[in-house]
Amino acid sequence: MSELTLERGLAAFRAEIDAPTAAFFSSCVHCGLCAQSCPFYLETGDPKYTPILKLEPLRRVWENEFTLWGRIKGRLGLQKPVTDEMLAEWEELLYDSCSMCGRCSMVCPVGNDLAYMIRKTREGMVQSGHAPEGLIAAASRAIKTGSPMGLQWKTLAVQIQHVESSSGLTVPVDQEGAEYLVLLSSMEIINFPEYLEAITKIFDHAGVTWTLSTQCFEATNAGIQIGNKDIAAELVERVVAAAETLRVSKVISPECGHAYTAIRWEGPNLIGRPYPFRVFHIIEVLDELRAAGRIKTEGKEDDRLSMHDPCNLARKSGVIQQQRNLMALVAENFVDLKEHGKYQWCCGAGGGVSSNERAEELKMAAFKRKKAQIEEVAPERMVTMCATCRTQLEEGLEAFNMEIPVVGLTEMIAEHLVERD
Amino acid sequence: MSGLDPTIGHPSSGASCARSRHEHGHALPILHEIRHALERLLASGEETRIDLHSMPFGPGDLERLTAVLGSGEVQARVEALGPTLIQETAIPGVWLVDYRGLEDQRLSYQIEIAAIPEILRPRPEDLAESLGALEDRLSESGLDAAAPNASPPSS
Amino acid sequence: MSGSMEFLLWTKGPLFDIALAIFAIGLMARLVEIFMLGRAHNYAEPRAHEWPAGLRTMLTRTIADPGTFKRAPFNVVVGWIWHIGFLTALLFFVPHVELIRSVLGFAWPALPNPLVDFATAITILALIATLVHRLTHPVKRHISTVEDYLVWAVVFMVVLTGYLAYHRLVEPYPLALGMHILSAEILLVILPFTKLTHIFTAFIARWYNGAAFGRKGVQS
Amino acid sequence: MRKRSDKTLGESLRDHGLSRRGFLKLCAATASLMALPPSMAPAIAAALEQARRPSVIWLSFQECTGCTESLTRAHAPTLEDLIFDFISLDYHHTLQAASGEAAEEARLQAMEENKGRYLVIVDGSIPGPDANPGFSTVAGHSNYSILMETVEHAAAVIAVGTCAAFGGLPQARPNPTGAMSVMDLVRDKPVINVPGCPPIPMVITGVVAHYLVFGRLPELDGYGRPLAFYGQSIHDRCYRRPFYDKGLFAESFDDEGAKLGWCLYRLGCKGPTTYNACATMKWNDGASWPVEAGHPCLGCSEPKFWDAGGFYEPVSVPLTLGPGTLLGAGVVGAVAGGGLATLARKQRKEEAGTRQPVTVDELEQKL
Known part of the structure; x- marks a missing residue:
């Protein structure tokens, strides 16, 4: 039986090194500014969490095999090789202490896209057998059951029944030719079932044709988080197959950060071809409907609200203004966190950290940065649009005894829809 | 040092030399040096000589310097190994001493800060011989022999 | 020191040729290495064009975002000061302009010497400050390698010897100038093989960064 | 004439009838000549009073007589003063009245009579x-053999002019005559270099005067100057x-900056790298x-000044490099980098062909 080896890992590193990677490593001057943008370093104060250091395995392969000087050093026996022991040590740095939030990529003065390289480095970590167990389990469940949490359609079917009975509306399933295929995340289905009810109401209100697919309802991609393109591609193929079966023209990614970047930006490259449909985040769709005047709301929330931008949605996908437009529709006392949008701070749970039980302590340490941001503007409630972020915010705020409820933006919109005659 | 203002005309650099209107700024440090030398002369009588030959003067610098110093009442000429021209400046105690060779070429050009320039003073050895020299001249002149009440020569 | 003029002529002559040749070989090799690796074709539907975003990032990364400035003001300010000071002296000192003209065949106007002198003095102070910072800041100390200190020393020597030569603080002058040229040659030689390549590759890196974010609709 | 050298x-x-004031003046002029402060004049007077006129032998080798031309224009003291009062110039091709064998005889006689005390002045470089x-050759003898023979019993050697001091023009690349400087050849005698093409006449006489006045060599720099x-x-x-x-430069010989000096x-x-008076x-x-005449310093008093870059190239300009070298090296680099990258790409392509996809089973081995 085949197994994951250092050789396979090194080959994966080599395969991942491209022109941007080489330009990035060529340019690093060890200024250490990336550490100042990393919640894991800032909240632990441990310099080993400096982002550029996390990339050392990839950097070594690049230097040793892709540079003239590295080759000369090799001849002289001065190369520092990448070993199994080293990779074992780096596993914590690459998974437990990095949520791939991409904030370092925004501040690096020489322009290094560190998150891009973290993603690449994880490919080699997986191939060499150095991925964390929590993520392996999630990836395995996703492949075997269709959901990283092992959720099955029958559970979702129960939720659909609840939604239908409480809203009096029909949740369309396997509707061929609908405009939108709606994807969900397992965490939403379990923790935040109100999301499904909200979009059911909003789409009914706006007259949008949509459908769920029994063939594939899961939007999240454990392959992206663990950092393996084989698994990631298989999961993307399932979505593409479902969308093609139902002949939808648009696919909606739910309130989940990495699910969106996975299917929106990485997906086509994983399967090596463009999609026959377009991909949107639910927030993008809602804002388009708002702009087209298809969402009519009444009344506004009057408590002090602030918002957490999910990294994957804002910084890594450019969805920043849309959620603010929607907030303006339903909130009159909205205040942004000081650093928001593309400069927002990660909640600490992304990039697979929340699936990696071992990283619990680091995850909560990183959250302190978000907590400090929230304390700065002292809102009565937080609004967000990512189930992972929302869970992390709820858990974190509770851990620090802060009584600030967290709500999803889609639900809030749904609550203010003008009742139809 | 307003005297160094290029707008103030000075006699030695006429309109014929437009280049010298340009300020190279090398006269000023010499003037400061002269000021310090004068202070020393007044305080302790210490004399100073400044060799203008070794100064990195540009065109017009020397003229500017001498224009600022001006000219005083005394002019003297010493004939020894060619002429030496001494000019008192408008500042008492500051002299310009121009040593010239047998063919009237300049050997050295110095500023002397002293009550009397060294070369004007008789050499001590010469001074010691001056009485004898006078008596030699007297006897040579024959004037003392013709005097009515003169004592006869001792020899 | 006897032979200072020979030393100067040696640094100005054969050594300069060798240093510049190694520099050109190393740098071109590095650039070709980078560009020949290429990028995989991107099938994802772009939100915006990558070229203008990449070009903008090439410039905008020069200025730190307000948050980073607040968290690491020393890094940002001192880094800025010495980079500007160094570039001012490198590109706008009259002798350097003449050197560039002779090597490239063209050049640009120079700045007055007192300005360059001031920039150099500031650069020396700022470089010392960066070393102290590197030795004391926990992150910088942790991530620093031998190469970082080597590069610092070479850059510092270049600026210091230039300053000493300009002020003629080392006699005889040909020795001072020769040491400055030698330092600069060491800098040229190590440039393509150390982090000093960022002088060129940082702009490539910024473009790739700006392009990647730009096509997703974010100006990075 | 020989008798005179016995007197101080x-x-x-x-004897010449010089007055004490005249002597004082001479000392003032000599101090100025030696670039010493005027306050040194009394010390110079005391020394000169006791100094004896040394015998000087002047050898001319691969030279252009420019140095002698320069010396005959020395104005302080006049050459006549120098020759007749300060030194006993016993041999000089250009200036001596004697010729042929009589001239060579004068040289040998001066060497014999002043053994260990005479000065040798050399102008020109030596094969x-x-x-x-x-x-x-001179009188059938090579320059080298004349030099070595003459300096053997000399007190010191003064190399006048850049050719004698550093090899000068004859030594410029490709140095067809194998020209060498005096200090290259004379290692067991004090050598004073008075470089310049030609040297400032007063500097030649000043150096001789220094030796005369103080009876020893002046303080020298690393090049014996x-x-x-x-x-x-x-x-x-x-x-200037x-x-x-201030950063104000003439950019061409006829621009406004040149006119403003x-x-x-x-x-x-080459003023920054040139040491001279x-x-x-x-x-x-x-x-x-x-420079006062509006022309840049050529650096004539420095070693290798003919090979130290173009006279009209700034000091900072490298000697031999041009855009061609840069371009050539760039191409070599591109080829090297390209070769390396091609190699890496090939390896990557091979690996892509044999790449094993990761399976859940493989992953689960770690659990």
Whole structure:
């Protein structure tokens, strides 16, 4: 039986090194500014969490095999090789202490896209057998059951029944030719079932044709988080197959950060071809409907609200203004966190950290940065649009005894829809 | 040092030399040096000589310097190994001493800060011989022999 | 020191040729290495064009975002000061302009010497400050390698010897100038093989960064 | 004439009817000549009173007589003073009345009579011991053998002019005559270098005067040059220096900057690297000097000045490099980098062909 080896890992590193990677490593001057943008370093104060250091395995392969000087050093026996022991040590740095939030990529003065390289480095970590167990389990469940949490359609079917009975509306399933295929995340289905009810109401209100697919309802991609393109591609193929079966023209990614970047930006490259449909985040769709005047709301929330931008949605996908437009529709006392949008701070749970039980302590340490941001503007409630972020915010705020409820933006919109005659 | 203002005309650099209107700024440090030398002369009588030959003067610098110093009442000429021209400046105690060779070429050009320039003073050895020299001249002149009440020569 | 003029002529002559040749070989090799690796074709539907975003990032990364400035003001300010000071002296000192003209065949106007002198003095102070910072800041100390200190020393020597030569603080002058040229040659030689390549590759890196974010609709 | 050298200089001058004031003046002029402060005049007077006129033998080798031309224009003291009062010039090709065998005889006689005490002045470079001796001969003898024979019992050697001091023009690449400097060849005698093409006449006489007055060699720099004259660079004593400091440069020989007398650095002035006294002693009876005349310093008093870059190239310009070298090296680099990258790509392509996809089973082995 085949197994994951250092050789396979090194080959994966080599395969991942491209022109941007080489330009990035060529340019690093060890200024250490990336550490100042990393919640894991800032909240632990441990310099080993400096982002550029996390990339050392990839950097070594690049230097040793892709540079003239590295080759000369090799001849002289001065190369520092990448070993199994080293990779074992780096596993914590690459998974437990990095949520791939991409904030370092925004501040690096020489322009290094560190998150891009973290993603690449994880490919080699997986191939060499150095991925964390929590993520392996999630990836395995996703492949075997269709959901990283092992959720099955029958559970979702129960939720659909609840939604239908409480809203009096029909949740369309396997509707061929609908405009939108709606994807969900397992965490939403379990923790935040109100999301499904909200979009059911909003789409009914706006007259949008949509459908769920029994063939594939899961939007999240454990392959992206663990950092393996084989698994990631298989999961993307399932979505593409479902969308093609139902002949939808648009696919909606739910309130989940990495699910969106996975299917929106990485997906086509994983399967090596463009999609026959377009991909949107639910927030993008809602804002388009708002702009087209298809969402009519009444009344506004009057408590002090602030918002957490999910990294994957804002910084890594450019969805920043849309959620603010929607907030303006339903909130009159909205205040942004000081650093928001593309400069927002990660909640600490992304990039697979929340699936990696071992990283619990680091995850909560990183959250302190978000907590400090929230304390700065002292809102009565937080609004967000990512189930992972929302869970992390709820858990974190509770851990620090802060009584600030967290709500999803889609639900809030749904609550203010003008009742139809 | 307003005297160094290029707008103030000075006699030695006429309109014929437009280049010298340009300020190279090398006269000023010499003037400061002269000021310090004068202070020393007044305080302790210490004399100073400044060799203008070794100064990195540009065109017009020397003229500017001498224009600022001006000219005083005394002019003297010493004939020894060619002429030496001494000019008192408008500042008492500051002299310009121009040593010239047998063919009237300049050997050295110095500023002397002293009550009397060294070369004007008789050499001590010469001074010691001056009485004898006078008596030699007297006897040579024959004037003392013709005097009515003169004592006869001792020899 | 006897032979200072020979030393100067040696640094100005054969050594300069060798240093510049190694520099050109190393740098071109590095650039070709980078560009020949290429990028995989991107099938994802772009939100915006990558070229203008990449070009903008090439410039905008020069200025730190307000948050980073607040968290690491020393890094940002001192880094800025010495980079500007160094570039001012490198590109706008009259002798350097003449050197560039002779090597490239063209050049640009120079700045007055007192300005360059001031920039150099500031650069020396700022470089010392960066070393102290590197030795004391926990992150910088942790991530620093031998190469970082080597590069610092070479850059510092270049600026210091230039300053000493300009002020003629080392006699005889040909020795001072020769040491400055030698330092600069060491800098040229190590440039393509150390982090000093960022002088060129940082702009490539910024473009790739700006392009990647730009096509997703974010100006990075 | 030979008798006169027994007298001290003081006696000899008084025989000439020189007054004490005249002597004082001579000392003032001599101090000025030696670039010593005027306050040294009394010390010079005391020394001169006791000094004896040394015998001087002047050897001319691969030279252009420019140095002698320069010396005959020395104005302080006049050459006549120098020859008849300060020194006993017993041999000089160009200036001596004797010729042929009588001339050579005069040299040998002076060497014999002043063994260990005479000065040798050399102008011109010498084809070295390994060169064809026929490149330059005097009276059938090679320059090298005359030099070595003459310096054997000399007190000191003064190398006058850049050719004698550093090899000068004859030594310029490709140095066809194998020219060498005096200090290359004379290692067991004190050698004073008085470089310049030609040297400032007063500097030649000043150095001789120093030896005469103090009976010893002046303080020298690393190149054997008297510090009194070569202690500071042209640049440091240049009256145009303030323009350099302000960054005001003439860009061409007829631009506004040139007319205003700005710094000549960009026109190739070698003043910064050249050590000489031109800026203060000047030329032609102190009338002017090259920079004052609007021409950049050529650096003629420095070693290898003919090979130290173009006269009109600034000091900072490298000697041999041009855009071609840069371009050539760039191409080599591109080929090297390209080759390496191709290799890496090939390896990657091979690996992509044999790449094993990761399976859940493989992953689960870790659980």
